[in-house]
Amino acid sequence: MVTYIFFVLATLAIASALATIMSRSTVNSALFLVLNMVTLAGVYLLLKAQFLAIIQILVYAGAIMVLFLFVIMLLNVDDEETVFSKKTFRNAFGFLLGGVIMAQLLYAVAGYTGVLPDISSEMTYVGTVEAIGNTMFTEYLFPFEVTAILLTVAVVGALFIAQRNPKSQN
Amino acid sequence: MLSLTWFLALSAILFAIGTIGVLTRKNAIVIFMSVELMLNAVNLTLVAFSSFMGDIHGQILVFFSLCVAAAEAAVGLAIVIAIFRNNLTVDITKIKLLRW
Numbered sequence: 001m002v003t004y005i006f007f008v009l010a011t012l013a014i015a016s017a018l019a020t021i022m023s024r025s026t027v028n029s030a031l032f033l034v035l036n037m038v039t040l041a042g043v044y045l046l047l048k049a050q051f052l053a054i055i056q057i058l059v060y061a062g063a064i065m066v067l068f069l070f071v072i073m074l075l076n077v078d079d080e081e082t083v084f085s086k087k088t089f090r091n092a093f094g095f096l097l098g099g100v101i102m103a104q105l106l107y108a109v110a111g112y113t114g115v116l117p118d119i120s121s122e123m124t125y126v127g128t129v130e131a132i133g134n135t136m137f138t139e140y141l142f143p144f145e146v147t148a149i150l151l152t153v154a155v156v157g158a159l160f161i162a163q164r165n166p167k168s169q170n
Numbered sequence: 171m172l173s174l175t176w177f178l179a180l181s182a183i184l185f186a187i188g189t190i191g192v193l194t195r196k197n198a199i200v201i202f203m204s205v206e207l208m209l210n211a212v213n214l215t216l217v218a219f220s221s222f223m224g225d226i227h228g229q230i231l232v233f234f235s236l237c238v239a240a241a242e243a244a245v246g247l248a249i250v251i252a253i254f255r256n257n258l259t260v261d262i263t264k265i266k267l268l269r270w
Binding site: 002003006010013014017018020021026029030033036037040043044046047048049051052055056059060063064067068071072074075077090091093094095097098099101102105106109110113116117118119120121123126127131132135136140143147150151153154155157158159161162164 | 172173174175176177178179180182183184185186187188189190191192193194195197199200202203204206207210213214217218220221222223224225226227229230232233234236237238239240241242243244245247248249250251252254255260
């Protein structure tokens with residue numbers, strides 16, 4: 001049963017990733033990326049990482065993609081007429097490099113098939129909110145507090161960069 | 171139950187698709203979304219290893235990488251808006267400030 005669910009989710013994830021990079025309209029790309037994030041959250045659930053599945057949907061599909069959609073709507077970007085129809089050097093090089101990277105990664109994974117760990121018996125309770133909170137607020141308390149500073153700096157920086165330059169207005 | 175290999179293979183395929191997107195598209199926002207795709211693929215690898223080894227630290231690392239991704243998205247989109255304001259385009263082949 002789990003195997004079937006995984007293959008359905010994997011197919012959906014790969015298809016939506018391909019649709020993300022191939023669709024002409026930027027809004028369609030963003031919506032397909034949301035689908036990709038949701039299917040990945042499903043894969044996280046199969047891996048018994050409930051906390052990260054929820055966070056994936058809340059932060060990625062919820063917050064980051066809404067930010068993307070806002071920017072797309074704000075900028076009113078034109079659709080690209082030619083996505084992959086033109087056979088340029090740039091496209092050929094991109095596909096070649098992507099193919100090489102995929103072949104390398106799959107080769108590396110295939111080479112270590114026998115060495116990879118089997119399912120740990122601790123898997124069922126490692127991903128719960130309780131277990132993650134327990135580790136995060138004891139062992140990783142300082143990095144957790146530093147992320148607050150990071151996010152504050154990011155918001156201030158984003159506001160500063162995106163604001164209208166007062167000198168260029170007059 | 172599935173073996174770890176399938177999860178790693180899915181992650182590798184998603185990463186490669188993200189790479190192709192970064193290298194072939196011209197729209198800066200779509201390139202940015204492809205980068206998010208690659209980040210997600212790496213997160214999947216981390217979660218898979220973490221679950222299969224029963225080690226929680228991988229999932230904590232994914233949480234921090236999500237935080238950094240959120241910060242990166244905010245700043246990156248602000249840069250895209252700033253570029254659009256100056257050039258009235260987000261086509262990276264038409265932005266020539268640092269090129270000749």
